[in-house]
Amino acid sequence: MKNQIKKLVNTVLFGAAILGGAITMQSFSEKEVSGHLVNKGSGRFELRSSVNPMNCTPTEPTACTYQILSPENIPTQDSYTESELATFEANGWISPSSSNGVYQN
């Protein structure tokens, strides 16, 4: 009986550690990467928490991914236009972080 209780407590603690670890890792990875704007083609850009620069198809004259340098100045939107991107870049809030292309993910 004592062994069973010990085993149950161990399982619960280990389970809590696993789930807590997953939540912590998610929060940590989000904090570490402030965000990127990715080129989805036709003058449309979207926000991604992380990017892989290899995931670009070189069919666009503009950069595939942009690193956000000033997250506090970038409004949260579902998508961004080319002119908005040009403004952000002119203000130094973002910087191209890959070659030209369309982001595939």
Place this chain on the structure above:
Amino acid sequence: MQQLSNKAKIASVIDRIVQYSAIQWLRDKGLWVYKKLPLGITYGYAFLYMYTGYDKLRHVEVFIKGNRKIPLIGHYAELIGWGIPLLEILLAVLLVFTFGRARQIALRVSVIMMGIFTLYLLLMLLFVPDRICHCGGVIESMDWTTHLIFNLVWLGAGIFAIKKLNNYKRLNLES
């Protein structure tokens, strides 16, 4: 001369004992790891689903919006947008906090879900040029082929775990 020969014999015997012990130790440890592997995979699934489910839930609006663009399932974007992360979190909780049959069912559902995600990736890779994946966190940063391999490895591991756990009377590894 005789003494030297005896010493060499003793050294040889000790050497064999040490070698045998090392092999025995490695064999025992290997067996222990092999026996615990299904449980490790179960916890791995729990970690993965909690991580991605929590990430999707935190960005649920973006996730729903992305789902709307997917052919065929776009009409159910909202249902899928809330359903998938909640199901992932529920499965993660069930995988770590239940025993026996309940955990076995949770693992099976988890593996089936991984199969569906893998099929989705495969279809996207084969047929869709502008692909959409709101897979959550760092997984989102993988390229499509890496993501497919990642999913296939987890799918294989899940099937292995189900097969192995079928041999146990209880899922807490009391065989």
